[in-house]
Amino acid sequence: MTSFRSGPDAKGLFGSFGGQYVAETLMPLIHDLAAEYEKAKGDPEFAKELAYFQRDYVGRPSPLYFAERLTEHCGGAKIYLKREELNHTGAHKINNCIGQILLAKRMGKQRIIAETGAGMHGVATATVAARFGMKCVIYMGTTDIDRQQANVFRMKLLGAEVVPVTAGTGTLKDAMNEALRDWVTNVDSTFYIIGTVAGPHPYPAMVRDFQAVIGKETRDQLQEQEGRLPDSLVACIGGGSNAMGLFHPFLDDAGVKIIGVEAAGHGVETGKHAASLNGGVPGVLHGNRTYLLQDDDGQIIDAHSISAGLDYPGIGPEHSWLYDIGRVEYTSITDDEALAAFHQCCRLEGIIPALESSHALAEVFKRAPALPKDHLMVVNLSGRGDKDMQTVMHHLGDAVEKESQA
């Protein structure tokens, strides 16, 4: 049987997606990084150090929680939540940051840079940089700075410099451009901690490997609780790191249905969305060939999503490949559907999910009712929603006030 888990090839390609489309200045460093990562992967000391920080610093393993009230409400599939929101810093992002900063340390780098959208990756990066005593610069679009002020302050509190990016629409794509410009300029001293399964090889594979702890734990935990594999997996996708982390260990289990949920914004048909697979075509941006939102001239179109973390016009190349070969089903959820699911999750489970993760929950609300009661569905609750209070108050504030008075 051919495996879905063997990619990428030596050139960093998943089928025709991925690769190393970067300026020459960065190429020697990217080759060094790939070589160093290969060495680290085979080094028991690295594995031991990573495991230590995952357990005692991040707080792993994260629980696999049977969401009883959500299950009752839907009246179908048995729903489990993988509680990545309980990690230190409140999302799955730190799984990757810990791995990459250990690699940065191995490579003797002293300065860390990162891009951030919602700020969760920025906070996770600032956190590990503080822990390892490294200088940290975070690039963040001005639009995102406005809607994620608490996270901006958290990063500063942790000692990071937050550089506002005004170019373009001031969102994640523009922050990534600016981080790449910094990296080209400070290539010798600086390690770029990319936050998702995108960018030039080896990033998509490396970030996936660091996030795959999510899927590995899920496998063991469900085995323990139910004695078998799940029937379906659901996760939201911006760049796609939490999804790839959950999905990858299950790709070769033919009986496991896998569903990725893109952000449809105002609706894919309106053009105001962030659904690269459902509304884009293949192209080359930020170091990899992948599905992109672009116009007829190959100019990148700005994404739109209520959730800053999904507001990106591209997607990790491995997702593009899994989409093309049909192993994973990719759907999309609108801003309004995500908000409704956000509210339901608060009321039914006493868990405030991130708006990103609420896209996955909305898909569950759509699918679970029609499924049999013995269908085991695992949803990645990739982050907590505390950071989204400002946005949610803006959209749901009146409704919530009215409800609480009634």
Next chain:
Amino acid sequence: MSRLQTRFAELKEQNRAALVTFVTAGDPDYDASLAILKGLPKAGADVIELGMPFTDPMADGPSIQLGNIRALANKQDLAATLRMVRAFRDDDTATPLVLMGYFNPIHKYGVPRFIEDAKAAGVDGLIIVDLPPEHNADLCDPAQAAGIDFIRLTTPTTDDKRLPTVLNGSSGFVYYVSVAGVTGAGAATLEHVEQAVSRLRRHTDLPVCIGFGIRTPEHAANVARLADGVVVGSALVDQIAKTQERADAIDGVLSLCSQLAEGVRSARR
């Protein structure tokens, strides 16, 4: 011989370096940009690099980013850029013209169609920032097979071990990015340039052109003593940013070009 080979051979005869100028196609708009393009050879440009606008110019500094934004705001797409090259070739068949930019617009246009149309328009070479030799099959190989040169960027981080890989797929000339950074940022010292040129000459017989951070006639003259060509981009693009008037933008670019050309021509006298 290709136009690039002919031009560099002529300049070698004259014992002087080439002035290589960069402007973005469609900046500030199509008509003004075409007027600039047509005026550059008379103003002393020996080789022209014409930027293909892109929304996400990841290796460019603020000057050229803004040039891209101005051009895109006036709907300069790849088809318009190729049309501009054809219009330039109506009355100039000697000056080598190289398109420079990022891969995605070409990928979207379609590589075979792009090569055919670029060749027909009179494009001599390509500089594609995000296509390292690892991706030669994507565009470099088919372009060279069609007789379009593929000019490679080499940088301070391209070490001796990697240099042959980079140079193997190069033709036309070699562009040495003299500082690790984005376009328009700080300049390298002349010592660095001298060492870099002699290192490159050990690996290639292609002409070596130096770019990044060169802004004044004096600086251009200093570099022209050491290399086969001097590339100026951001300083010219800044002339367009400085003014609201199209006529002033055209004058600004062409008069700076004349001054730079004088610097380059005086260098080895």
